[in-house]
Amino acid sequence: MRKHLLYVKAAVLTALVSASVSMSAYAGEWKRDDIGWWYQNDDGSYQMNNWFTDIDGKSYYFDGRGYMLSNTTAPDGSKVGADGARIEPVRSLPSNKGDLYYGGLRQVLDSIPLYPQESTGFEDLDALLNSIFAQIITADMDTHDKLKACYDYLITHTVYGQQPYFGSSYHYAYGVLSGGVGVCDDYSAAFSVMARKIGVPMYTAGGSTHKSNGDFTPHAWCQLDYNGVTYIFDPQVEDVIANGRGGSIMYIRFGGTTAQLADKYRYEMIMDDFSQPKGGAGKTITGGSSKNSNSYSDWNNLTDEERMQALWDTFDDIEW
Numbered sequence: 001m002r003k004h005l006l007y008v009k010a011a012v013l014t015a016l017v018s019a020s021v022s023m024s025a026y027a028g029e030w031k032r033d034d035i036g037w038w039y040q041n042d043d044g045s046y047q048m049n050n051w052f053t054d055i056d057g058k059s060y061y062f063d064g065r066g067y068m069l070s071n072t073t074a075p076d077g078s079k080v081g082a083d084g085a086r087i088e089p090v091r092s093l094p095s096n097k098g099d100l101y102y103g104g105l106r107q108v109l110d111s112i113p114l115y116p117q118e119s120t121g122f123e124d125l126d127a128l129l130n131s132i133f134a135q136i137i138t139a140d141m142d143t144h145d146k147l148k149a150c151y152d153y154l155i156t157h158t159v160y161g162q163q164p165y166f167g168s169s170y171h172y173a174y175g176v177l178s179g180g181v182g183v184c185d186d187y188s189a190a191f192s193v194m195a196r197k198i199g200v201p202m203y204t205a206g207g208s209t210h211k212s213n214g215d216f217t218p219h220a221w222c223q224l225d226y227n228g229v230t231y232i233f234d235p236q237v238e239d240v241i242a243n244g245r246g247g248s249i250m251y252i253r254f255g256g257t258t259a260q261l262a263d264k265y266r267y268e269m270i271m272d273d274f275s276q277p278k279g280g281a282g283k284t285i286t287g288g289s290s291k292n293s294n295s296y297s298d299w300n301n302l303t304d305e306e307r308m309q310a311l312w313d314t315f316d317d318i319e320w
Helices: 010-019 105-110 123-136 143-157 169-179 184-198 235-243 304-314
Strands: 028-032 037-041 050-053 059-062 203-210 216-226 229-233 254-257 265-270
Touching (some): 143 235, 184 203, 216 235, 216 265
Antiparallel strands (some): 203 216, 229 254
């Protein structure tokens, strides 16, 4: 589940430094201090607030202080990996010619009565959602394509890693949407919040999912219950699948039923807290609360929220 951000590996960056003494547009060298990596040009200046393409053909972004970003999202929305190199945008499929993967899904989604959530109760999250929706949602989209747009946005704007916001599902959603970094429960909380803004009653489920080696690992994903059928949406695993298939979103985890994905998921519990009081309009998310560090010795006496936190505290890192 949750794990710490991947740090830049010394061996990788050592190789990067040795390979990048000069380049076609700039000449200079990589340097490192206690804060991070930066690039000094031959004239003594350094890269800042821009993309820089090194001799290895990879592009790196440097912030306002001149330090290379890593394992996050650059100001223009591009993702950078643990080594700082830009990750090529994921190529999604068009969605105006019927179903993407599961036959009949479009018809199902478009038949759902919508009850849009006008406010999450958190002012800054609402503002962020409004900004994102203004970029990805258009008036001519049906419900299917609105959900697809949210799904695509999460996958193309998020890298896997620990983000600093803890607490409610709204904190998780704000963290991944504002920082571009998150793990399965963050992806899932964000997609559920986005779906609920559209008017679709998506929720976050917890349990385990199938790994490539045949084992199961703790996981969180999204579910939609409609007319007696449960549909699964899993943007975090879809991101993993896309990265392993040349960057194309395959939509294998977009709206498959529990019957269609029966060998992939083991449901245990609902993980979100959308039914909990949101705290009232005007609340802001200035930072999440720290994880509860208490030891849990009596499972039966825990509240649902404490059980959820206990599970997150004890889960191992995911290894795909």
